[in-house]
Amino acid sequence: MLKLLLISVLFATFLLPAAAASSRRPRRALRNLIVSILLAELAYAFFLRFLYGRLL
Numbered sequence: 001m002l003k004l005l006l007i008s009v010l011f012a013t014f015l016l017p018a019a020a021a022s023s024r025r026p027r028r029a030l031r032n033l034i035v036s037i038l039l040a041e042l043a044y045a046f047f048l049r050f051l052y053g054r055l056l
Helices: 002-020 026-055
Strands: none
Touching: 002 026
8 A cells, every 4th residue: 555655656746747748838737737736645645644544
């Protein structure tokens, strides 16, 4: 389970900016990147708060 947490952090750190870089509009790409990282961090916090303790 801990490995999946680490993979999700790596996904948010490296793959989301790479996906946003392919956009032709820089402002829209930046906005989409910020929103997607925010959603990834909220999902990470939700997982740690509600699910991680129950799965141990």
